[in-house]
Amino acid sequence: MKRFLARRVLAMTATILGVTLVAFVVARAAPGDPVAVQGDLGLRAGSASIQQLREYRRLMGLDEPILAGYLRWLWHLLRGDLGTSFRDGRPVLSLLGEALPVTLLLSIPSLLIGYLLAVPVGIVSAARPGGWLDRSLATLAFILHSLPLQWVALVLVVWPGGFPIQGLHSEGTTSLPDLLAHLVLPVVCLSYGSVAVISRFLRSSMLEEMRQDYVRTARAKGLSEAAVILRHALPNSLLSLITLFGLTFPALASGAVIVERIFGLPGMGKLTFEAVLGRDVPVVMGAVALGGVATALGTLLSDLLYAAADPRISLEEARAAR
Amino acid sequence: MTRAAWRLAIVLFAVACARAAAASPDAEADWREGVLPASVTQGEPARGGTLVVRIDQEPPSLDGITDSSLAIVWMLERKVVESMARLDAKRHPDYPLEPALATSWEISPDQLSFTFHLRRGVVWHDGAPFSGKDVVATVKKILDPGVRSLHLRNNFADLADIATAPGDDFTVIARYRKPYFLAFRTLATLPVYPAHVLAKAGDMLHAPIHRAPVGTGPFRFEAWKSGDRISFVRNERYWGRKAHLERVVYRVVADPAVGFQLLKQEEFDLYLGLQPQQWLRDLEAAGLKGRVRRIRFFNPNYNWIGWNEERAFFADARVRQALNHAIDTEAVRKTFLFGLDRPTTCHFYLESSACDASLAPRSYDPARAAKLLDEAGWLDHDGDGIRDKDGVPFRFTFLMNADSVFLAKLVPYLQQELAKIGVAMEIRKVDWGLFTQLVGEHRFDATSLRWGNSDVAQDPYEIWHSSQMKDGSNVVSFKDPRVDALIEEARATLDDARRNELYRKMGRLLYDEAPYVFLYNRPSLDAVRERVRGLRPSVAWYDLQDVWLSRR
Numbered sequence: 001m002k003r004f005l006a007r008r009v010l011a012m013t014a015t016i017l018g019v020t021l022v023a024f025v026v027a028r029a030a031p032g033d034p035v036a037v038q039g040d041l042g043l044r045a046g047s048a049s050i051q052q053l054r055e056y057r058r059l060m061g062l063d064e065p066i067l068a069g070y071l072r073w074l075w076h077l078l079r080g081d082l083g084t085s086f087r088d089g090r091p092v093l094s095l096l097g098e099a100l101p102v103t104l105l106l107s108i109p110s111l112l113i114g115y116l117l118a119v120p121v122g123i124v125s126a127a128r129p130g131g132w133l134d135r136s137l138a139t140l141a142f143i144l145h146s147l148p149l150q151w152v153a154l155v156l157v158v159w160p161g162g163f164p165i166q167g168l169h170s171e172g173t174t175s176l177p178d179l180l181a182h183l184v185l186p187v188v189c190l191s192y193g194s195v196a197v198i199s200r201f202l203r204s205s206m207l208e209e210m211r212q213d214y215v216r217t218a219r220a221k222g223l224s225e226a227a228v229i230l231r232h233a234l235p236n237s238l239l240s241l242i243t244l245f246g247l248t249f250p251a252l253a254s255g256a257v258i259v260e261r262i263f264g265l266p267g268m269g270k271l272t273f274e275a276v277l278g279r280d281v282p283v284v285m286g287a288v289a290l291g292g293v294a295t296a297l298g299t300l301l302s303d304l305l306y307a308a309a310d311p312r313i314s315l316e317e318a319r320a321a322r
Numbered sequence: 323m324t325r326a327a328w329r330l331a332i333v334l335f336a337v338a339c340a341r342a343a344a345a346s347p348d349a350e351a352d353w354r355e356g357v358l359p360a361s362v363t364q365g366e367p368a369r370g371g372t373l374v375v376r377i378d379q380e381p382p383s384l385d386g387i388t389d390s391s392l393a394i395v396w397m398l399e400r401k402v403v404e405s406m407a408r409l410d411a412k413r414h415p416d417y418p419l420e421p422a423l424a425t426s427w428e429i430s431p432d433q434l435s436f437t438f439h440l441r442r443g444v445v446w447h448d449g450a451p452f453s454g455k456d457v458v459a460t461v462k463k464i465l466d467p468g469v470r471s472l473h474l475r476n477n478f479a480d481l482a483d484i485a486t487a488p489g490d491d492f493t494v495i496a497r498y499r500k501p502y503f504l505a506f507r508t509l510a511t512l513p514v515y516p517a518h519v520l521a522k523a524g525d526m527l528h529a530p531i532h533r534a535p536v537g538t539g540p541f542r543f544e545a546w547k548s549g550d551r552i553s554f555v556r557n558e559r560y561w562g563r564k565a566h567l568e569r570v571v572y573r574v575v576a577d578p579a580v581g582f583q584l585l586k587q588e589e590f591d592l593y594l595g596l597q598p599q600q601w602l603r604d605l606e607a608a609g610l611k612g613r614v615r616r617i618r619f620f621n622p623n624y625n626w627i628g629w630n631e632e633r634a635f636f637a638d639a640r641v642r643q644a645l646n647h648a649i650d651t652e653a654v655r656k657t658f659l660f661g662l663d664r665p666t667t668c669h670f671y672l673e674s675s676a677c678d679a680s681l682a683p684r685s686y687d688p689a690r691a692a693k694l695l696d697e698a699g700w701l702d703h704d705g706d707g708i709r710d711k712d713g714v715p716f717r718f719t720f721l722m723n724a725d726s727v728f729l730a731k732l733v734p735y736l737q738q739e740l741a742k743i744g745v746a747m748e749i750r751k752v753d754w755g756l757f758t759q760l761v762g763e764h765r766f767d768a769t770s771l772r773w774g775n776s777d778v779a780q781d782p783y784e785i786w787h788s789s790q791m792k793d794g795s796n797v798v799s800f801k802d803p804r805v806d807a808l809i810e811e812a813r814a815t816l817d818d819a820r821r822n823e824l825y826r827k828m829g830r831l832l833y834d835e836a837p838y839v840f841l842y843n844r845p846s847l848d849a850v851r852e853r854v855r856g857l858r859p860s861v862a863w864y865d866l867q868d869v870w871l872s873r874r
Contacts, residue, residue, distance in 0.1 A: 262577045
């Protein structure tokens with residue numbers, strides 16, 4: 001187990017290094033100038049000029065070679081320093097520290113609700129494939145899946161059903177019920193699509209399992225259909241959900257640009273999006289590094305979950321085979 | 323200005339106000355035009371309350387020294403930070419200066435030396451006393467090469483020296499190397515920051531003052547919750563008349579549909595930046611007429627289409643005139659902009675006397691456009707439907723900022739119209755970051771942008787002088803020795819009337835040379851709740867110090 005972890009951490013580090021190097025090169029080599037994007041600078045009568053932009057580039061360290069810039073960034077990263085934003089001079093670490101909790105507040109409930117709703121729907125659909133319930137749930141899933149997020153969000157804004165449509169808190173309160181009320185609409189937006197996807201995913205992997213010999217055996221020994229599905233088929237088909245979980249894990253930290261913008265939630269999506277538009281290299285790099293870590297963690301976590309869920313999978317596979 | 327002249331000006335202003343009120347006797351006209359009725363500024367102010375203002379995006383910081391964003395100017399100047407003198411917001415459209423942190427000033431006869439007598443007993447929001455040392459420290463900070471303040475530093479290129487008078491911290495003397503008409507106004511209206519804070523602020527970017535300004539104004543900074551709200555509270559130790567409002571909260575709501583919904587729920591007292599359609603139709607359709615008032619105010623700005631004169635197509639003035647005649651600017655204004663913008667042909671603020679009102683926008687006249695192109699030698703020699711000259715087809719690319727809603731409509735229309743007169747235009751959309759770079763480096767054939775300014779007084783040098791092609795904002799490479807000479811003469815002309823005459827002359831040359839298609843002066847479209855009183859739009863935005871909330 002220790003060996004496995006050590007190997008994985010090593011691989012993760014290499015992945016993150018690769019990802020950040022590519023991101024740094026792209027961010028620095030991308031056309032458009034981080035300096036020119038400072039507000040309306042450079043293009044407002046009576047304010048700025050190209051000569052100014054050149055001087056700002058020097059002040060921001062944008063005149064150094066890309067590779068040297070990357071190594072400097074890495075060196076600072078090792079000392080726990082992600083640099084400061086070009087835009088407002090604040091430490092990237094504190095910008096991430098402000099945005100990440102907002103994003104987690106949205107993404108964790110959305111993920112949980114997605115799975116909690118999708119699993120029963122998947123089971124029910126798989127229990128009688130082709131039945132009226134399966135067919136109507138399938139139709140519903142396809143409708144949900146094809147509803148554009150922006151449209152749904154705006155519909156909810158116009159008919160909010162009494163829920164707040166902006167921010168995380170009402171003026172002057174920080175109470176939990178108030179916070180939860182503010183989360184309702186964004187979480188609905190973020191979870192309806194995943195309910196559709198996850199339930200269809202689970203249905204098909206359940207059907208796969210239902211065709212297996214052990215299910216026939218279970219039925220043959222006289223188990224009730226519910227027991228067959230819940231005790232035998234379901235645990236086995238959950239493996240595929242673990243894969244899905246590993247894939248969606250990074251999204252927990254990456255934020256959702258559209259939902260954050262519409263509902264006025266200053267999370268990772270907004271931060272990253274604005275940093276990209278503003279060519280704010282330190283912030284982009286901070287977000288990429290965080291995304292890289294989340295991706296690597298997601299993979300690691302799903303590997304561990306596999307091992308826990310399925311006794312046939314061993315993390316020490318190399319030695320076990322010998 | 324003598325005291326008698328001031329009085330006369332005030333009387334004239336009162337007469338003008340009365341006339342304006344008489345011209346729009348009913349609320350219907352005010353609603354239509356987006357004008358606040360005179361009654362809004364009358365009555366006994368009530369004390370207290372919070373004014374909630376909707377903004378669509380956060381300013382990059384609250385530091386006018388390192389960021390040139392107009393939002394910072396509006397949010398801070400006159401409210402949180404103050405200058406020695408300020409624009410008199412009641413005297414539209416000339417906005418002469420009135421005393422603020424300085425009580426009086428003298429200008430030497432050669433116009434090279436300015437003496438400011440500062441107000442005593444003023445304290446900074448942190449309690450420290452204000453003096454001339456703060457003014458000197460602010461200018462010194464702007465001149466510091468390690469500070470990202472070039473947008474202000476250019477204004478002080480000819481400053482020889484600034485210091486407090488010997489033994490008198492309340493007199494500031496500034497000396498300049500050569501006379502420049504904007505020198506006094508720029509220095510006088512420069513927001514002053516506290517010397518003791520600046521001393522510890524380094525490059526400003528990494529100091530607390532970058533996001534938490536310290537000033538002397540009627541409101542002091544309270545808190546900034548990123549992506550959510552910025553708030554200010556009344557400064558109880560203000561030297562002048564204290565603000566009526568207890569607090570001002572700016573709430574960031576990016577999405578226009580969400581913002582409008584919240585406006586309906588009466589979440590805002592002042593709503594900035596309605597979309598034209600919302601302003602024109604949705605407010606009324608949502609039943610808000612009577613509960614809110616509409617405001618349409620024109621700041622100094624204009625949209626333009628520019629032709630890069632480094633390209634052979636656009637070198638000839640006749641070609642540029644032809645392209646101007648090919649665009650039905652009036653139809654564009656009415657359909658794409660709902661008729662809310664004002665047509666302009668002038669580089670300056672439309673109401674100022676620097677503009678020649680007799681220069682009407684060029685008419686839509688494709689036949690004339692075709693004739694001008696013929697005269698310039700652009701004919702369809704090979705019969706492929708596209709004009710050519712010396713074997714080069716008239717085919718160019720229009721560079722546009724992909725975010726612009728207006729250009730997304732205008733540019734395809736332009737493409738169609740130009741095709742009719744045998745000119746092929748392609749469209750290239752890029753994001754703002756790349757756009758500014760390409761335009762700054764003159765890597766475009768034609769493009770469109772908007773210039774804006776926070777003061778009515780401005781120097782066209784940076785945009786129209788030929789020396790500004792390389793490092794300045796003369797992005798279309800316009801070069802005309804007559805215009806250069808007029809701009810230079812105007813810079814040294816301190817008499818307003820004489821200088822405006824030079825500018826009108828320059829305006830006529832620009833009109834004939836047609837380097838730009840001058841398009842429109844864009845209004846800010848705001849809405850304010852009925853209970854908000856004392857509000858007065860001006861080019862210095864709104865003076866929230868005078869605002870109160872009516873309790874009826």
